[in-house]
Amino acid sequence: MKWSLNEITKKKHINFEENLDLHEELLARSSEILDCSIIETMGEVNYEDGLFYLDYQLKTVLTLPSSRSLRAVEYPMEVVVNEIFTTKENANENQELLDNDMIFILDKDLISLDESVADNILLEIPLRVLAENEEDEAMPMGKFWSVLTEEDYKKQQEEKQDEKKSPFVGLDGLFD
Structure with missing residues (x-):
């Protein structure tokens, strides 16, 4: 029209x-x-x-x-x-x-x-x-990988920041 x-x-x-x-x-x-x-x-x-x-x-x-x-x-x-x-x-x-x-x-x-x-x-x-x-389905994942939602990724990053504040972070990788 x-x-x-x-x-x-x-x-x-x-x-x-x-x-x-x-x-x-x-x-x-x-x-x-x-x-x-x-x-x-x-x-x-x-x-x-x-x-x-x-x-x-x-x-x-x-x-x-x-x-x-x-x-x-x-x-x-x-x-x-x-x-x-x-x-x-x-x-x-x-x-x-x-x-x-x-x-x-x-x-x-x-x-x-x-x-x-x-x-x-x-x-x-x-x-x-x-x-x-698909809303309720788990995200796809493999043996060494997985798909994360934005919320899960943010939580993961916050946990890494908290770990770096730990006094034992200097010992990380000592026995590798």
Whole structure:
């Protein structure tokens, strides 16, 4: 779905409720996404003083590989998006917002909902995705190695610091 800037400027306010199929685009843009259901969007586009406001909520279910086992995991996603756009001509009037990276300058005379939705989904993909039973599973380990969580690693480092404070630390390695 796309809106021309002239249409938005004339109407000042446009409500929308769309179901988008961006499956192919998302799979092409990210190797992490295995599948994507239909994306439900609901929101509005507004125009005021040279600024175009795109506010919407999106809901979808992504299928992502587990961070631990690479098994497919369904990840429900709900994102609230608030974006502000301006034209190149109006960019100087909103220099403070531009300096703070609060607005986007439009290259074309249109706002694309599909582009915005795809970009925001890609930004919201989590780094760690685990299947239900993987949360409680022990971390993998081998004969001389093991995977530690950040908390376990911090505890291990604190214990090493405590050991160094011991008066017997000088005897460490004496009989090796």
